[in-house]
Amino acid sequence: MLRTARLLGAISRRSGRGGGTALPGLLVERVAPGLVSDLSASLPHGNILVTGTNGKTTTARLIAALLQHAGLRVVHNRAGSNLLRGIAAALVQGTAAGNDRGIGLFEVDEATLPAAVGLVRPRLMVLLNLFRDQLDRYGEVDTVAQHWRSALTALPAGSGVVLNADDPFVASLGRGFPGPVTYFGLDDPGAALREREAAADFVECPACRLPYDYTLTFYGHLGHYRCQNCGSGRPEPQVRATSAHNNGPAGTAITVQTPGNTVTVNLPLPGLYNAYNLLAALATGAALQLPEAGAAAAIESVRSAFGRGERFQFEGRPVVMLLIKNPVGANQVLRTIRDEPGDKNVMIALNDLTADGEDISWIWDVDFEQLAGTTGAVVTSGRRAADMALRLKYAGWFETHRRDDAGVTRPTVLPDLEQALRTALYQLPSGATLYLLPTYTAMLALRRILSRLGMVRPFWETEG
Amino acid sequence: MKLRLAHLYPDHMNLYGDRGNVLCLQARCRWRGIDLEVVRLGLGDPFNAAAYDLVFIGGGPDREQVRVAQDLTEVKGRALKEAVEAGVALLAVCGGYQLLGHHYRPAAGPDLPGLGVFDAYTEHPGPAAKRCIGNLVAQRNGMMLVGFENHGGRTYLGPGSTPLATVERGFGNNGRDRTEGACYRNAFGTYLHGSFLPKNHRFTDHLLGIALERRGVRDLLTPLDDTLEERAQVAARKLALEPRKRFPWSDQM
């Protein structure tokens, strides 16, 4: 059975069909459901689950770097196919040789968390954030929060949780939790927004049903919050960033206090959201009591996770691909682009397949307004290229747009991804950067096209 | 020229990009030199029927429906019904639409009383029933309406309301009688979001036209360049009508 699954994985990889990262897992899941439980239970250092609306992949990569640095062998579902069959595939491939330093590290999406807890019996669960995302697929934020609560009660006795203190939904899960709780949070007022974003979910004290007072807002509904009625609010984090400084394309310099140490990390990833991913990883390290010496260097060596800030070159001009998939994440991406220097062309590729979310209304909750008037040529693409162009029109991208000789600039609307990419590359003047902002399936397709154009290698070959 | 829009419960009823509807009304006014003032009215805020030309209420999560229903009936109800009788243009989407019927019967628990602006009621057929989710295309007297629907409740119209449109693809009110949405005087309810107004610009201008007409202004609804709107609408209909194909791994990965 195992050999069959591995063989099929190899075949599907060779046939160029989607990288073969999920297919063997699918078979395992169908044919031998008990196998996932058995394989994960055989890992001597147990299992860790990572979930959250945004940042799972990057956080898991950072945690993997810390675990490897501690001398553990990580069985990890890395390629972004974060469903149960991705876990199955990782286990089948990872538990092969006798593995006495083995530890499981699995990123699972919001909806599959309860099922994943039942299957792999984690010793530690890392919960990053909960934002509105693909309502047609996951349901309302409340429904997901309910699933998470029941997942927590299903954890084996003694299991721990790592929670984001700045996310009221996530932090509330720590109240009354019987096992160890490690909170992480951001304590740098300089990184705060002046006002909450439109995409922020309305957050209120569950006991009093009154809106929380925010003294600081970082992004979405993340911040420092307190109920003015009962006084409950953000728990004091054990792992906290005292400063997060954006160095543009070079990444982010973050100083973090852990229970035993203060460490400054030059994270090679842009944006405040990645500061949170780093905090989650260091909090996981603290919860597992991993060695802190050398941890910063281990993290600094991590390359950008697939699709979450990849950089390419096209005839000497930089091309940056940043995944967008929900309002809060997309706002962070736009903020990152806005803060980078230089001339910027933008291509946004909006698909509406199952993995993207068939309901594209979320683009109306994204503050595209924040880039209005700051970009050069704009191309929209994907199955919903026209919807995307319309959103940008109402965000004022073309009213306040830089004018060329012919008058007001208009978006180029090209649903075909390859045609759109070629156009966007062709339009890119020297000295400017092209930002590619695809949804999930558009990102996979763009990566295949970039690989055909010789700009990247297929992602399953770049996995180390 | 100045118009005033009451945006009801913007903190509690704002699912599915509902904000796009307000952005769209604002932009289409601005492009015509009309100043649209948006007044946000939350729980507990009184509603003054004489103060507004337009009213918008969006969809909300289930947990908010109870409090909004209570506020609608106890705080804003009478004045809001007065405004509708006076011919104010009102648009209610999804959850907001349901609360403007006679009642909403949830999957579990007691009925929520509605405001009864529309002669309609909504019932959830129970937790085991499938939600109505997907692209929706409907036709309203030669005006195409497109969007996305996602609702558990099924709405049935009585004789005092007329359907907003006839379903071409999707579920609409209840998945049975091919009706979508409801109209009463100048109040309109719909399950279409996505956002609704930007891609249905003719309907948006219909709403603005009602508001301007009531102010006795007829010549301000100047034509705009709607190339992108047309294109998005046509593309949305085409995608809604395409046969659904599913491969378990190619799509998910």
Ligand SMILES: [Zn+2]
């Ligand atoms: Zn309270």
